């Protein structure tokens with residue numbers, strides 16, 4: 001019978017700040033893209049079958065009980081298997097800053113003597129290219145070559161070929177250790193040198209514990225917040241400062257459905273929020289790296305601003321479907337690339353400008369061209385804010401006048417005006433004030449439905465959208481404004497299902513099938529955190545805490561969250577782990593710890609509107 005990938009929450013993440021791998025609680029690495037997050041996967045069983053590549057290292061007794069944890073608060077994963085023969089620990093990690101990307105797997109015997117099995121089936125090019133396998137004469141390593149890619153596997157136990165895979169069967173007794181080291185390299189260069197397992201393990205543990213030790217996070221939710229920060233750090237491409245939305249492609253938003261997307265790119269929306277979390281966590285260097293990535297990526301003509309880029313700022317992210325991959329539990333298609341790169345999403349202007357404003361407030365060193373870049377964006381926005389767009393949810397059913405898109409345009413002007421006022425920067429501030437006020441009036445007039453007593457997803461529409469919960473967070477209206485009270489009540493009534501928040505209704509298309517997609521999706525975790533944020537802003541602290549803690553309960557045993565949750569199946573769905581969910585978790589926890597912390601520099605704006 002062919003191998004079926006595990007439930008999404010049964011995976012753990014390891015990474016080296018260039019790429020990541022997903023390790024199943026069964027000891028199988030089912031997802032790995034080498035050498036970068038967005039490279040073709042060479043282990044792709046996660047969205048296919050074992051024939052598309054996986055690396056199993058586990059007791060031969062497949063009925064073993066497992067427990068997992070990260071060592072020293074970092075990203076070194078320990079999975080302990082308990083079998084009738086005894087107990088072993090599997091330690092998986094990717095060393096940081098090595099000459100060539102590497103995964104190290106160490107088996108430690110803890111009790112008894114356990115029969116083990118290792119089965120490596122590497123398939124380059126997203127699970128399709130069978131490599132040419134040879135043995136190295138000097139150190140017994142095995143090399144795998146397919147086109148430009150090479151991998152070398154070194155171990156102290158005998159390896160053999162079987163059914164187009166590399167396998168090993170061995171026994172580990174208490175106190176014994178066996179290691180496997182697999183390294184990637186370009187096939188035209190010499191095979192990468194062997195690494196010393198113990199010193200790499202010590203170095204990697206120290207890297208992560210030093211990193212987490214730098215954060216100033218305290219309070220009742222500190223552990224969850226730190227895990228979210230480590231996850232965000234793991235999604236960072238250290239060489240450029242770019243941050244991917246998630247390390248996977250096409251984990252489905254509905255199991256068996258077509259809502260499957262490639263998240264291995266940098267969305268300005270997601271990444272600017274990561275910047276804010278990193279700044280709050282005390283990680284100024286990472287925040288600076290990302291801000292510099294942003295400046296380089298969007299450099300040039302403001303009309304060419306994209307909503308997302310590749311991890312080095314690449315602009316062409318052509319979307320295609322991978323015909324040979326069956327998809328996660330038959331969720332097809334598996335997509336590579338993302339056509340959303342060509343969309344207009346007006347909220348992104350607000351996100352970017354607000355993040356730059358916050359960076360200034362946080363005293364991040366500013367490059368000289370930073371302000372002129374921002375002015376260019378705002379001037380371009382002045383020309384286009386009246387246009388319809390694809391919105392924050394990246395609909396594929398055609399452009400609309402999304403209420404929240406316009407409110408975020410308001411934010412772009414609001415923060416730029418404050419930049420001029422607070423930092424004495426040059427800009428046509430009078431004109432910007434007029435545009436800001438015009439946008440605000442338009443949103444209040446066209447985006448609010450009197451009959452429903454609620455803001456709506458699109459201008460003059462009736463359908464709701466959970467992103468409206470962000471209006472107080474960005475400072476557009478205070479949370480206790482009667483229009484927000486009405487909106488929150490309407491969202492609670494229409495968008496909350498099984499206690500979690502849907503982005504919008506996909507089953508009841510009041511204003512038409514706006515997203516243009518068939519099928520439904522799970523509850524969107526970030527939106528549910530946003531509801532908790534509004535509860536905090538409205539002083540409904542008990543409800544906020546209860547909702548937040550229910551969300552914390554959805555994390556897997558390692559503290560990781562996917563994009564969505566399917567309450568019917570009681571499973572995480574969507575790409576995993578997702579920055580958006582972890583960012584939202586971090587923000588809500590910050591907010592619960594101190595209600596007065598402005599989540600996006602909004603406090604002054606809200607006060608200003610209260611006074612008006």
Ligand SMILES: OC[C@H]1O[C@H](O[C@H]2O[C@H](CO)[C@@H](O)[C@H](O)[C@H]2O)[C@H](O)[C@@H](O)[C@@H]1O
Nearest residue numbers: 245261267269270338340392393394580
């Ligand atoms: O739902 C349709 C869209 O779904 C994806 O976008 C979502 O993920 C992004 C990254 O986290 C996030 O920024 C966005 O707000 C979400 O809607 C997908 O990438 C899109 O191509 C797709 O149209």
